[in-house]
Each structure stands twice: as C-alpha cells, then as structure tokens.
Amino acid sequence: MGTASLVRADGTLQTVLTATDGLWNPTSVAVKGSTVYVASEASSTPADPNLPLAHTS
Incomplete structure (x- = not known):
C-alpha cells in the first residue's frame, strides 16, 4: 500500500x-497544473487497474 x-x-x-483511493505501491507521479497523476502497482492488476488522481489547491 502507500500514500x-x-x-x-x-x-x-x-x-x-x-489505499482507500485505489493507491497501491505508488511508483511515480506526473503533475499538470493542479492535477497529480500517480502511477502505482494497481495500474497493472487485471482485477482493478486504475490511475489515481489528486487535485491540489
């Protein structure tokens, strides 16, 4: 897991x-404006792939 x-x-x-947001072993981030894209191990799981997003203010 991770944060x-x-x-x-x-x-x-x-x-x-x-982890509640779907984050699982974060591996890298990308930032565009106030949006943060976080790649994690969950993006490669066949059961529940995702790309969690966070918006900053």
Missing part, C-alpha cells in the same frame, strides 16, 4: 491519496 503526500513550500504535508 501520496503534497509537500508545500512552507514544509507542511498534506496526504492527497491513500
């Missing part, structure tokens, strides 16, 4: 994705 967290400029952390 994806946002680290703000002031050093504070905000968890943006967890």
